[in-house]
Amino acid sequence: MDIILLQLLNGLDKGSAYALIALGLTLIFGTLGVVNFAHGAIFMIGAFTAVTFSKILSFSFVTLDPTQKNFLGEPLEVKTAYIVHWFGESTGNGLIDWAVPLAILFSIPVMLFVGYAMERGLIKHFYHRPHADQILVTFGLAIVLQEIIKYFFGANPIQTPAPDMFRGSFDFGVLIGYAENAIIYPYWRLVYFVFAGLVIGGVFAFLRYTTFGMVVRAGMADRETVGLLGINIDKRFTIMFGIAAAVAGVAGVMYTPINSPNYHMGMDFLVLSFVVVVVGGMGSLPGAVLAGFLLGILESFASMNQVKVYFPGIDQIIIYLVAIIILLARPRGLMGRAGVMEE
Amino acid sequence: MFNLAKKDRTLLLIVAGMVLLAPFLLQPFAQGSGMAQFNAGYPDLMQRFVIFGILAIGFNILFGLTGYLSFGHAAFLGVGSYSAVWMFKLLSMNVIPAILLAIVVSGLFALLIGYISLRRSGIYFSILTLAFAQMSFNIAYSVLTPLTNGETGLQLALDDVRILDGMNTNGTLPSTNLLPPSLVNGFEMRDTYHLEIGSWLFQFNTGYYLSAIIMLISFYIALRIFRSPFGLMLRAVKTNQTRLNYTGINTRPYTLAAFVISGMYAGLAGGLLASMDPLAGAERMQWTASGEIVLMTILGGAGTLIGPVIGAGFIKYFENIFSKINDTVLHGWFGWLPDGMEDAVVWFVHIFVGKGWHLTLGGLFMLVVIFLPGGLVEGGQRIMNLFKRKKSDGAGTDKQHHPKSTPHVAE
Amino acid sequence: MSIINPTRRGLLKTGAVAGAGMAMPLVFTGSAGAYMNEPSGGSVVLGFNVPQTGPYADEGADELRAYELAVEHLNGGGDGGMMNTFSSDALKGNGILGRKVEFVTGDTQTKSDAARASAKSMIEKDGAVMITGGSSSGVAIAVQGLCQDAGVIFMAGLTHSNDTTGKDKKANGFRHFFNGYMSGAALAPVLEKLYGSDRRAYHLTADYTWGWTQQESIAAATEGKGWETVNNVLTPLATTDFSSYVAPVLNSGADVLVLNHYGGNMVNSLTAAVQFGLRDKQVNGKNFEIVVPLYSRLMARGAGANVKGIFGSTNWHWSLTDEGSKAFVKSFGTKYGFPPSQAAHTVYCQTLLYADACERAGTHNPCGVAEALEGYKFSGLGNGDVEYRAEDHQCFKDVLVVKGKENPTSEFDLLEVVEVTPRSQVEYAVDHPMFAGGALGQCNAG
């Protein structure tokens, strides 16, 4: 029982990551009708805004320390971050330690701009083009974006740790009467889970309770009619693209301590996020979230040794297997609407 | 001839001419010259051009005609390759049975996947095919290692059975052949004849010509399918399934047939790949490989006959030629520039070649799709039209402009 | 000369051909070379086939740097690097056999298909006589098979699977890198000394061939020291979030976690394990420990502070103080501004060793070169006294046991060498069951 609870927790956490990525993707699908293969790249750029921000924070000057030698036997270059120099050891290092959470503030404007620029510069010209063209151009864009990141940051993963106070894990098991260490969960992942919940809730509240959101929802249902009402739906859609980019971006920022960012992480998540969105049902935001959690939880269960003993390699295919079963049982995914991307 | 309309006959003859003369056409630069880097006339790449051409032609029968976007076509390529290599390991090094088995097995696999996936349309269909292919890849890479040799890929071994050829004892691996070397010499896939003219060197490879002939046959069959009533129905599926149903046509068997045919094309390509180089890697089935097929087809021009072949050639050229350009080569090219400028130019070009070949490819995808919505073929057509207009202007005749009646079957 | 005469030789260089071509405009060339791509002009072409895209692109880039350095040294440029410390003095700095060394590069993409295509183009188009490089075992084995068929020498780059010189060994292929068995043999005594002989290990293993062979090796070696293997869980290659694999570890009764992962997998699984706080826990009354059997310094950077205090093995490290290593670090560091990785060291050595073997054999003929390399004993290239065993073409040398450094002084200073395990301790019999099956076969000269 405890292992099931443990994997349920894991699944919720994984699921919240999937749901966050899928949410942005389905916003773009639903509002703009664009198949955005660059969404994974946006997630990746989000993660790299965290890397950039922590690099900015630890921007350093160099002093030579003659007492120590570097690998060539020359005096060692010791780097001191400017903010440590300015604010002193504790404040400076504290800021650097908190780089990831702080990077969210940095990331949101950057990602809004990235989304805005992408939509205005490229995507808007593809609204009326076939989906195949959209796939090709956004895939091309994704490659270009990741190669740019690779050029500046290299191919290896880059460590971006969570603040020190989130080290270690919380013992749930003890709370509910299990043995020590039976159900533990890292603090940072709990933070991530709560954060994902807030973002998802925020997006839903925004769409539900603001006029802007209502217009966008109406536009998702019937773009032409809303356009006929004299509402400038295009401008709102541009903003939605920016918001979708920001959602993917902050998801990327918060994910960096879990998965050290590398330039191809976007591609790694691309297929998965598409599967999540489609299993949820095209054009359905709650569907995407639901599917994200469902697949996350099932994936966690499939990784249990107790399961793998009977089905070797089940964790390799579980996501796809579930996707097939759901799509066969429910033609439009869990909560999809008729007629969306069925042609 | 060939029971084709004049336009198609011309197209077929042009393609045949280009494919058969490829060893010359792809080798325009003299050996040792700075531009020799851009030569593509060596056996492996030429084989890849035509084999991936076959793959793209087959994919186009499904996607170009019916509009069903399969995102898992690489699975059939992989299955074809595995079947072929197993044939080499168990039966004989002759490529014919291997290729036949590859086609049959991939056809059956396509029947199974198609039967299930075609219950859905649009993006739901795409995701179903993607899911099947990804499952195939993941399992082939891990659990099925005894069958697929996982990470490394299935390859020949000294202790293979090879019932027909007999156990080999001399400690070297045999190579794939069309006719057993005991009968005729010179029909091994890797046999290459070298022709030197001046400082040009041309390579004529048995494997290439076998692939080329099979590619021409595949192209011819595709041409016939495009022009057939069956092809007409497939195009009708793409434009309006409702009307087709209310016209008494059952669309499922049509789409399934198209899916299986295109799966068999992919299997044939996989079998040929394995025949040219007897190794079947699991990466052949990964979603990126499926994506590459989609990109080839759209890049060249989906729905056109020759477009996918051009798209395939384009991507393979970048993969094999641009990735090999390194700084030493660049310095060789720009050595005539003043030193500082040379370094600056090399530094700049360096970003786009060698390890940056992905960047160039991605950028070109974007440029092509932005400026040439119909793919590379449209670019060709525009140039041709420019040419034609000039010509007709010169003659002073107002040539009647044919309405672009069927852009899908335009060459 | 018959008109139809199959040949597999490569290209001739411009100068030599031009004259003949003018005189006889249409010629089918015969088997001019005695072996594949026999160099005929004043230069010889080597093929450096490394990952330039994909997850191992940085390792590939470091390999390329080392190759360029090696070529520079072979052609008499630079400070000569390890050529000065190498026990053989066959290399004169005038290229190989008097021919200037040229090279071509390609991208393996860490896919066996793409790697073979790239290697084929080097052989068919550029006339390479030797192919080398790579950063994964799958690719190394695939390309080794190709080189065997084509008749050129293959000097494997970074490949750690037992299979490369085990069941998939080939007469034309040589491996300088160490392997899973050696990692186990080197690590086990150190682990026993540190953590005692009463330990229960939980293995997380990348679910593909390399992962399996390493897991098998490490489990066998540690069990030999009294450890118990509690569990071995296979993880899919594509996993990025290892939480669901790491979470059950603490409650399994294990007190050591062995991560048989490499590259991005290693970074992410180690990060997850540290995040779960495993290293702060006590199990069975002992501190919980994590072991990463194969370390790569380049990759370890991605795990940052998480590697501190974690033990593993590595092929070579720049902080070694023997003359060879020092010379190599000096010339590499001076040229590029940072120390070389183990991948760089491996491929540099291999290039030198190939050149040296050609000189000693007096030919580029792969059969001659292979003969010169088989059973060759040398020193001065780091790692002490080294031997290329004739029976399986595996290189035997000292193996380094390292641990993540507690107080790194720079971004390169991540590992510290704990012990240099002598060669004798990591040697094994040719017919060791982990290396069984397969045969070298005959050398192939094309």
Added chain:
Amino acid sequence: MGILEVKNVSKRFGGLQALDDVNLDIQENTIHAIIGPNGAGKSTLLNCFVGKLIPDTGSVIFDGHSLLGVKPHKINQLGVSRVFQTPEIFTELTVFENVMIPCFAKRDGAFRMHAIESVGSETDIIEKAELMLLDVNMQDKKDMHAGSLSRGDKRRLEMAMCLAQDPKLLLLDEPTAGMARADTNNTIDLLKQIKEQRNITLAIIEHDMHVVFSLAERISVLAQGTVIVEDIPDNIKGHPKVREAYLGEAQV
């Protein structure tokens, strides 16, 4: 016994009773109009004839075959063709190809793997398609892209496509909706001509009373999901029940 017999057909959508015990008998070789105010269930009824919807209860018998649960393409092969309110044609094919497809469907049935023959060598199909285009007077547009046709031409093309199959029953869903008066009259003439030249039954759903009374030989009036009156046109005019149903909606 009519060619299409509808008995006790009911259909519910959630809380809405779309069809409530509909009975209808369409005689062979007649023009039968089904009229009724908006929301009367006309389209729902039509969808029950072509296999798009399955009624909850009742039976639909065409020419001796029950149509319940039969797939659209099979119903079509029995001899039922349908003209849609918004023309359903193959917009990306040429006009001529559009007409060829029903010819193939008529000759070869629901599926035939004729993948190697050339379309150009199917002389019988080509002849028939030419003839059909001649019938609707569109032979000069045969190489045009169907998507680029005017709305009126699209309708005529769709009509030609349906007729190419020589259907026994042709269902027309508001064939003159959105047409100018002149076009409407042309359509009326065309339909009359079709009726005269062929052995065919026409069932028309229509709003335009001018069209209905110019064409129909019998009229069924549908209101609130059920047939309230069925009679010859002269008796429908001024029928009190019909007036009531249409109250204020149209001049009857």
